Amino acid sequence: MTTLRAFIIELGKTLKLLSRNRVAFLGLIILVLLILVSYVGPWLWPAETRSNLAEIYQGPSLKHPLGTDFQGQDNLLQIIHGGRVILEIAFITGILTTLIAVTLGALSAFIGGTFDSVMTELINVWLTIPQFPLLAILATMLKVSDVWLLAVILALLDWPGLARQVRAQVLSLKKRDYIEAAITLDLGTPHIIFREILPNMMSYIAISLIFATIGAIYQQTGLVFLGLVPLSGANWGVMLSLAYNRGAVYTSDAIMNVLSPVGAIALLQLSLVWLARGLEEVFNPRLRTSV
Amino acid sequence: MSVTTARPSFSIFVLGERILSNYLLQSVLKSLFTIWLVTTLIFFVIRLMPGNPVDIFVQDLLLKGLTYEDAQTQAASMLGVRLDRPLHEQYLEFLGNLLQGDLGKSYISRNVPVAQMIVQRLPWSVFSIGTALLISFALGILLGMIVAYKRNSWLDHLLTNLAAAMDALPSYLIAILLILLLSTVFKIVPVTMTRGAVSPGIPPGFTLEFFVDVLQHYALLAFVYVLSRTGSWMLTMKSSTMSTLGEDYVTAAKARGLPEGRIITAYVGRNASLPLVTRLALSIGFVVGGSVIIESIFVYPGIGLLLSQALYSRDYPVMQGVFLVTTIAVVLSNFVADLLYGWLDPRIRIAGEAK
Numbered sequence: 001m002t003t004l005r006a007f008i009i010e011l012g013k014t015l016k017l018l019s020r021n022r023v024a025f026l027g028l029i030i031l032v033l034l035i036l037v038s039y040v041g042p043w044l045w046p047a048e049t050r051s052n053l054a055e056i057y058q059g060p061s062l063k064h065p066l067g068t069d070f071q072g073q074d075n076l077l078q079i080i081h082g083g084r085v086i087l088e089i090a091f092i093t094g095i096l097t098t099l100i101a102v103t104l105g106a107l108s109a110f111i112g113g114t115f116d117s118v119m120t121e122l123i124n125v126w127l128t129i130p131q132f133p134l135l136a137i138l139a140t141m142l143k144v145s146d147v148w149l150l151a152v153i154l155a156l157l158d159w160p161g162l163a164r165q166v167r168a169q170v171l172s173l174k175k176r177d178y179i180e181a182a183i184t185l186d187l188g189t190p191h192i193i194f195r196e197i198l199p200n201m202m203s204y205i206a207i208s209l210i211f212a213t214i215g216a217i218y219q220q221t222g223l224v225f226l227g228l229v230p231l232s233g234a235n236w237g238v239m240l241s242l243a244y245n246r247g248a249v250y251t252s253d254a255i256m257n258v259l260s261p262v263g264a265i266a267l268l269q270l271s272l273v274w275l276a277r278g279l280e281e282v283f284n285p286r287l288r289t290s291v
Numbered sequence: 292m293s294v295t296t297a298r299p300s301f302s303i304f305v306l307g308e309r310i311l312s313n314y315l316l317q318s319v320l321k322s323l324f325t326i327w328l329v330t331t332l333i334f335f336v337i338r339l340m341p342g343n344p345v346d347i348f349v350q351d352l353l354l355k356g357l358t359y360e361d362a363q364t365q366a367a368s369m370l371g372v373r374l375d376r377p378l379h380e381q382y383l384e385f386l387g388n389l390l391q392g393d394l395g396k397s398y399i400s401r402n403v404p405v406a407q408m409i410v411q412r413l414p415w416s417v418f419s420i421g422t423a424l425l426i427s428f429a430l431g432i433l434l435g436m437i438v439a440y441k442r443n444s445w446l447d448h449l450l451t452n453l454a455a456a457m458d459a460l461p462s463y464l465i466a467i468l469l470i471l472l473l474s475t476v477f478k479i480v481p482v483t484m485t486r487g488a489v490s491p492g493i494p495p496g497f498t499l500e501f502f503v504d505v506l507q508h509y510a511l512l513a514f515v516y517v518l519s520r521t522g523s524w525m526l527t528m529k530s531s532t533m534s535t536l537g538e539d540y541v542t543a544a545k546a547r548g549l550p551e552g553r554i555i556t557a558y559v560g561r562n563a564s565l566p567l568v569t570r571l572a573l574s575i576g577f578v579v580g581g582s583v584i585i586e587s588i589f590v591y592p593g594i595g596l597l598l599s600q601a602l603y604s605r606d607y608p609v610m611q612g613v614f615l616v617t618t619i620a621v622v623l624s625n626f627v628a629d630l631l632y633g634w635l636d637p638r639i640r641i642a643g644e645a646k
Contacts, residue, residue, distance in 0.1 A: 023452070125325050128625055129332075130617040132583060133598060137610050138336070140602050218461045222584050225463060226599055240467070244588070249467055250482055252475050259471070262464050273459035 010202075017282040024278015030271035034264075038083030047081050047234065048073050060256060067256030069243065075260040081234035083264065089151050089220050094213030096155035097162060101212075102205060104159070105166030106193050109174065120167075126160040135219060139228040150229065154216050162208050169204060173197050203283035210276040214269060221265055236261045314633065322626045329618045334385055337607055338378065347605070348398065394612035399604045405612035408597060413616070415488055416582055416593030419509055421575070423516035428571050430517065431524020432564055436555070438525065439532035439563075451529070454522035462519035463584040469515060470588070484508055486590045512589045520574075527567055535563040565635055572628035575620070 018024050060067050064074045108119035135157055144150045173179060174197070182192045198205070223229045224237030225244070240261040248254035352362035388395070394405035434454075438447045457465075474480045483490065484507050493504050535541065536559060544554050582595030590596065594613055601609035 125328055128325055128618065128621045129329055130614065130621055133614050133617055134333075136583065136598070136602055137333075137614060140605060140610075141337075214459065221461065222463065225584060226587065226602065228602060244467065249471050250475050255471060255476060258467060262468055266460055266464055269459045269461065270456060273455060277455060 014279075014282065018278055021278040021281055023274045024282070027271040027274025027276075027278060030267055031275060034083060034268055034271065035087060037080055038087055041080035042084070045077060045080060048077060067260075069239075069248075069254075069257040075256055078234055078239055079236065079260050079264050082236045082239055082261070083268075085147060085235050086217060086220065086237065086265075086268070089147055089154070090213045090216045092148065092151035093154040093158070093216035093220075094209050096151060097158045097212040097216070098205060098209045100155060100159040101162035101208070102166050102198065102201075105163035106170045106197060108163070109167040109170035110189060110193055110197070116167075119163075123160040123164050123167075127164075131157050132219065132222065135223065136226065136228055139223050143230060145230045150220065151216070154219055158212060158215055158219075162212060165208070166201070166205075169201055170197055173200060203279065207276050207279050207283070210272050210279070214272050214276070217265070217269060217272075236264045240265070315630075318626055318629050322622045325622050326619055329622075330386070330389065330615060331382070333611055333614055334382060335378075337611060338381075348607075389615075394615065395608040397609050398606045399601075399609075405608050408609060409594060409612055409616055412592055412594045412597045415591060416586070416595060419512055419591065419593060420516060420582055423513040424520065424571070424574060426513070427517045427520035428524055428567070431521045432528050432560075432567065434521070435525040435528020436532050436560060436563070439529045439536065440555075442533070450525065454525045456522070457518055458522035458526065460519065462515060463588060465519050466512075466515045466585055466588045469511060469518075473511065480511055485511055488592050508591075512585065512591055515585060524567065527570070528563065531566055532559060532563040535559050538562070568635060569628040569632045572624050572631055573621075575624045575627075 018028060065076050067075050069075055069078070104119060108116045135153070138153060142149070142153070144153065170193075179192065179196055182196050187196075220229070221237035221240070224235060225241045227241060227245075240258070243249070243254065243257045243261065246254075248257045349362050349366045352365055353359065357365065392406055394409070397403050397405055397408060400408070434450060438450050441447050470485050474482050474485050488505065488508050489495070489501070490504050490508075493501055495501055541554065541558055544558050549558075582593055583599050584595070585591075586593045586595035587599045594616070597609065598613040600606070601613065
């Protein structure tokens with residue numbers, strides 16, 4: 001319970017600091033709005049199930065604030081319904097990536113010796129594998145249509161970069177007096193890693209989690225755009241892919257059909273980046289004064 | 292290593308140790324090992340995955356009315372492996388073929404060697420992404436230094452925020468937006484210039500017509516790459532310049548009264564761009580991998596489009612070949628980056644030799 005209370009107090013402090021950083025706060029607000037719209041929106045405004053051929057490629061109007069697509073369906077409704085899956089895959093991937101990277105990176109730095117050299121070499125080799133092509137090839141074979149499976153695959157490909165950074169951080173923390181004291185007291189590896197080292201890296205881990213999430217959004221929408229992930233239902237990536245394949249990009253009437261998903265994905269990415277950069281400034285006072 | 296250890300200087304151990312501790316040789320061995328490992332990985336991944344493409348291929352042929360034996364032989368000739376043999380023998384044969392530059396044959400374009408397809412497509416990718424990468428690199432270095440010198444000015448805030456935004460946006464969104472706005476809505480760029488690398492009917496050769504046509508098709512594609520890459524170069528250069536500006540040797544150079552222009556170029560610029568040069572070498576390797584979506588959008592006949600076409604048609608030998616070439620490019624550029632870093636920064640080289 002004490003850790004939970006400490007966490008909530010920390011969170012409160014961070015939010016207070018964040019509110020002073022305009023860009024980061026804007027990012028946070030946009031992100032919260034996108035999450036709200038994606039989770040509450042579908043419940044308030046149910047999806048259209050049939051196409052309306054009389055209203056194809058309409059511009060913005062009161063009835064259709066973001067216009068309509070090639071089937072005459074409302075773009076805004078599709079945006080409202082298409083965010084949830086993307087957000088879920090992105091956050092699950094982000095969390096899994098961070099978990100794997102932090103555990104392996106910290107263990108590698110802390111245990112050292114052969115384990116460390118093997119891990120370091122493994123990470124080096126892993127990082128030279130061209131990720132997106134491998135991901136695309138795997139996607140054609142596995143026909144991933146499950147949110148969790150896709151998230152697990154993305155996380156398994158994404159962890160090495162972060163693990164390398166975590167390892168370097170832990171290596172430098174390991175030389176601090178209080179860690180050396182903990183080692184002398186023989187508090188045990190799990191205790192030292194999870195109770196002494198990691199809490200001091202929380203800010204860093206939080207930022208890394210956001211960046212892992214950003215990467216996951218890029219990769220999954222890319223896969224969906226190439227038509228390699230048969231995700232069913234509404235999804236901004238599917239919407240963009242459909243708009244592109246129907247030639248909406250080359251039809252000036254269809255501009256809203258393209259701009260809606262592009263805008264939604266871009267807003268999500270920008271809000272996350274602003275939040276991450278803001279957090280970096282909040283947690284790293286040196287950056288705050290110099291930038 | 293101390294000289295006092297009494298060992299015969301030409302002993303085989305010393306020679307062995309010298310060879311192993313050689314920085315260059317170590318890098319070469321590591322690179323070869325990585326290529327082998329990734330090659331092996333992709334070989335087994337493709338053959339052991341659920342929905343094994345080899346079986347699917349044989350079944351496709353069976354459905355087309357071939358007998359089982361015929362289907363097997365045809366599959367074998369396409370894949371360059373004999374399917375009736377145990378996996379480890381297939382693997383050895385695959386490695387043997389690979390050493391001779393034989394990547395097998397395409398499923399879809401019958402009897403066209405994969406190596407030949409890659410050789411045809413690779414120049415377009417190297418040309419388009421290579422030049423765009425260099426342009427964005429030069430721009431990023433220049434802007435990064437300007438912004439670092441004009442810290443906290445309106446220009447700094449504008450460019451830094453813009454760079455962060457461009458860095459965050461997926462490049463394919465930029466591509467789609469640019470096609471939509473420049474070509475479809477405002478009609479500045481003709482639609483035909485956003486699809487393909489050359490107009491049909493223009494014979495390739497050293498003619499002005501061909502040259503202009505190629506550049507016109509290249510312009511928007513390159514613009515997308517430059518827009519999406521410059522931001523990250525600029526941000527890296529900015530922080531690198533800012534930390535270099537605090538170094539003692541810069542203060543010393545100023546104290547000695549050296550002209551400002553010389554300090555900017557020879558002292559700050561040169562040292563600040565050092566970490567970026569190795570990153571440039573690294574990103575050359577991703578030239579191939581990063582182009583899959585962009586080349587599909589522009590229908591640009593590079594290696595990225597080759598991969599996405601192979602993905603659509605489940606052309607596994609082509610996928611495997613493109614993947615291998617991509618990996619080799621990444622490993623090679625890692626190797627070059629290693630060497631470059633040692634050459635540019637004597638501290639690294641000396642540390643490596645002292646080990």
